Amino acid sequence: MDVCYRKRKALGRLEIGRGAGSGSWELLSVAPGMAEVVAVSTESLAGGRARAARTVLGQVVLPGEELLLPEQEDAEGPGGAGERPLRLNAGVRSRVRVVCGPGLRRSGDRLLVTKCGRLRYKEPGGGGGSGGVYWVDSQQKRYVPVKGDHVIGIVTAKSGDIFKVDVGGSEPASLSYLAFEGATKRNRPNVQVGDLIYGQFVVANKDMEPEKVCIESCGRANGMGVIGQDGLLFKVTLGLIRKLLAPDCEILQEVGKLYPLEIVFGMNGRIWVKAKTIQQTLILANILEACEHMTSDQRKQIFSRLAES
Amino acid sequence: MKETPLSNCERRFLLHAIEEKKRLDGRQTYDYRNIKITFGTDYGCCIVELGKTRVLGQVSCELVSPKLNRATEGILFFNLELSQMAAPAFEPGRQSDLLVKLNRLLERCLRNSKCIDTESLCVVAGEKVWQIRVDLHLLNHDGNIIDAASIAAIVALCHFRRPDVSVQGDEVTLYTPEERDPVPLSIHHMPICVSFAFFQQGTYLLVDPNEREERVMDGLLVIAMNKHREICTIQSSGGIMLLKDQVLRCSKIAGVKVLEITELIQKALENDQKVRKEGGKFGFAESIASQRITAFKMEKAPIDTSDVEEKAEEIIAEAEPPSEVVSKPVLWTPGTAQIGEGIENSWGDLEDSEKEEDDEGGSDEAIILDSIKMDTGEVSNVGSQDAPIVLSDSEEEEMIILEPDKNPKKIR
Numbered sequence: 239m240d241v242c243y244r245k246r247k248a249l250g251r252l253e254i255g256r257g258a259g260s261g262s263w264e265l266l267s268v269a270p271g272m273a274e275v276v277a278v279s280t281e282s283l284a285g286g287r288a289r290a291a292r293t294v295l296g297q298v299v300l301p302g303e304e305l306l307l308p309e310q311e312d313a314e315g316p317g318g319a320g321e322r323p324l325r326l327n328a329g330v331r332s333r334v335r336v337v338c339g340p341g342l343r344r345s346g347d348r349l350l351v352t353k354c355g356r357l358r359y360k361e362p363g364g365g366g367g368s369g370g371v372y373w374v375d376s377q378q379k380r381y382v383p384v385k386g387d388h389v390i391g392i393v394t395a396k397s398g399d400i401f402k403v404d405v406g407g408s409e410p411a412s413l414s415y416l417a418f419e420g421a422t423k424r425n426r427p428n429v430q431v432g433d434l435i436y437g438q439f440v441v442a443n444k445d446m447e448p449e450k451v452c453i454e455s456c457g458r459a460n461g462m463g464v465i466g467q468d469g470l471l472f473k474v475t476l477g478l479i480r481k482l483l484a485p486d487c488e489i490l491q492e493v494g495k496l497y498p499l500e501i502v503f504g505m506n507g508r509i510w511v512k513a514k515t516i517q518q519t520l521i522l523a524n525i526l527e528a529c530e531h532m533t534s535d536q537r538k539q540i541f542s543r544l545a546e547s
Numbered sequence: 548m549k550e551t552p553l554s555n556c557e558r559r560f561l562l563h564a565i566e567e568k569k570r571l572d573g574r575q576t577y578d579y580r581n582i583k584i585t586f587g588t589d590y591g592c593c594i595v596e597l598g599k600t601r602v603l604g605q606v607s608c609e610l611v612s613p614k615l616n617r618a619t620e621g622i623l624f625f626n627l628e629l630s631q632m633a634a635p636a637f638e639p640g641r642q643s644d645l646l647v648k649l650n651r652l653l654e655r656c657l658r659n660s661k662c663i664d665t666e667s668l669c670v671v672a673g674e675k676v677w678q679i680r681v682d683l684h685l686l687n688h689d690g691n692i693i694d695a696a697s698i699a700a701i702v703a704l705c706h707f708r709r710p711d712v713s714v715q716g717d718e719v720t721l722y723t724p725e726e727r728d729p730v731p732l733s734i735h736h737m738p739i740c741v742s743f744a745f746f747q748q749g750t751y752l753l754v755d756p757n758e759r760e761e762r763v764m765d766g767l768l769v770i771a772m773n774k775h776r777e778i779c780t781i782q783s784s785g786g787i788m789l790l791k792d793q794v795l796r797c798s799k800i801a802g803v804k805v806l807e808i809t810e811l812i813q814k815a816l817e818n819d820q821k822v823r824k825e826g827g828k829f830g831f832a833e834s835i836a837s838q839r840i841t842a843f844k845m846e847k848a849p850i851d852t853s854d855v856e857e858k859a860e861e862i863i864a865e866a867e868p869p870s871e872v873v874s875k876p877v878l879w880t881p882g883t884a885q886i887g888e889g890i891e892n893s894w895g896d897l898e899d900s901e902k903e904e905d906d907e908g909g910s911d912e913a914i915i916l917d918s919i920k921m922d923t924g925e926v927s928n929v930g931s932q933d934a935p936i937v938l939s940d941s942e943e944e945e946m947i948i949l950e951p952d953k954n955p956k957k958i959r
Binding site: 392394404406430432433434465466467468469470471510516517519520523524542 | 549551552553554555556557558559560563564567569571572573853
């Protein structure tokens with residue numbers, strides 16, 4: 239692939255990203271026979287200035303951008319030269335702990351964006367010095383195991399005391415047979431190769447293979463374990479799962495009114511759904527897959543049409 | 548990476564659904580997915596999308612010395628590659644079985660069927676011939692690679708133009724595209740592969756299997772045919788036992804499908820030809836323009852019309868009844884009537900009253916025209932009356948006005 243960069247004079251605003259700084263770069267990648275133009279506007283590192291995170295909330299940010307936290311804005315100030323007024327009680331600065339969510343990384347005192355998407359912020363829940371959470375809402379299909387996530391896995395192998403479970407990540411996770419409710423050495427759970435398991439991660443970092451369990455910290459299953467025999471498993475993007483699992487999701491309520499159904503969401507993009515007949519199950523699966531690209535009006539139309547028929 | 552294993556749950560569901568004659572995406576048993584063909588800026592480059600399966604095809608040519616035992620024939624070379632972006636299971640060293648199978652099938656379909664005239668690729672017998680190389684890359688795997696690949700190969704070959712060559716005695720002149728227009732290859736026919744997936748021990752078949760369906764199928768039958776219903780190659784894999792009438796049935800279905808696909812290919816080639824001739828923009832960038840997020844195109848938004856009737860009834864119920872005043876037509880002569888007064892000629896104020904004049908004048912004329920039209924239309928009715936009817940386009944003849952028995956009713 240030939241990649242060539244072209245520098246353009248600052249031409250004002252592009253759709254993605256805010257007003258160009260001293261120069262904006264356009265990225266042209268030409269594959270043999272294909273000419274797809276992707277316009278990426280990034281602040282040129284030499285002359286750009288880091289923006290305040292507060293002003294960029296809800297907008298699209300691109301990897302490589304640096305964001306200032308609110309307390310640092312005063313330092314950068316309108317002067318730009320970093321003139322700091324002398325304080326008599328220097329050193330007493332309220333340290334606010336800001337949590338860096340997915341898509342952001344700490345670089346020195348600033349936040350460095352590592353994924354493209356919209357910047358979001360959540361106020362600290364219980365009052366006091368938490369500082370809130372910043373994260374980037376990005377879209378992807380490939381799952382990376384994260385501790386505490388509930389996922390649907392497929393058993394690929396049984397070896398000795400553990401099952402190997404494929405969760406869609408880079409490695410299969412390991413699941414001990416004792417990690418089920420009511421399982422003892424004599425009383426083994428009935429799990430076959432090819433079964434679906436709903437569980438959560440207790441160990442998930444990039445250096446080790448992830449470990450999964452089907453049991454809560456207090457010893458109860460709480461809905462985890464082997465998922466039933468019938469039903470359909472299909473894959474969607476991670477963003478759609480997060481949207482569907484949000485507390486006030488309308489889609490789920492409307493779907494629930496259509497047919498009686500059982501549904502399990504895995505944070506790795508897998509959804510298991512079961513309705514009374516195969517036709518209903520297929521309809522539900524197609525609706526959920528299509529929900530990603532529909533506006534709420536279109537969705538309501540489709541639901542009302544289905545409810546009539 | 549290992550490919551995602553198929554869970555028992557999915558397998559059971561798919562087989563049950565197939566028993567009930569239902570497919571995952573709602574297609575019928577003999578339905579193909581949407582086929583989309585786009586061309587690049589170079590000749591011989593195309594992308595074929597069969598549903599979500601995408602194949603990129605590129606044709607190139609080179610002058611080489613021919614094979615020793617075929618001194619007067621050009622050389623054809625086909626290559627299909629499964630790119631790593633097509634599926635996580637495709638790795639550089641891993642997919643040898645599938646790759647070999649697909650490549651062999653493609654070669655048999657295109658080379659052994661002699662769809663391309665290799666004699667025409669000869670420049671100087673024994674010394675210089677054209678070597679045509681077809682490279683296919685699988686960009687996304689969603690089932691039925693072989694169909695998409697065969698369509699991409701034949702489309703790319705039909706689209707390709709090779710440089711013109713002239714031989715005068717011992718001198719061979721190769722013209723650049725600027726000197727002389729490049730020349731298309733001579734293609735006799737277009738063989739296209741059609742895949743059939745078999746289930747339930749060969750009793751039930753599906754055309755154009757999805758990736759999920761491919762995983763649970765018992766066996767696969769591929770028939771390569773052209774639009775003249777000639778079978779170019781046929782291959783059955785998976786070890787199922789097929790009956791004679793099943794194979795015949797499949798070949799009939801394949802004939803129908805190949806006709807449709809060939810028409811689509813012809814249309815796509817013609818469109819591209821037209822665009823290039825007219826000097827318009829062509830290439831991949833143009834064909835994906837409308838899918839960009841920043842394009843100024845709004846799709847038709849479906850409007851909810853379910854409560855239009857209620858709203859209309861409400862409006863009618865609440866609205867005031869129309870006024871009772873009905874102007875009576877004034878009859879000047881039989882056949883000429885006037886409703887309303889019209890306004891006076893006011894040439895002085897053109898701006899304000901232009902519209903009103905047009906309306907009023909138009910309404911009067913419309914009424915008179917209506918009466919004549921109705922008469923000329925309903926000849927049988929008027930024939931019962933005594934007045935003579937003259938139907939002619941000539942403007943010189945007198946307009947004969949007929950008895951206006953039914954006319955007042957027709958004037959609105």
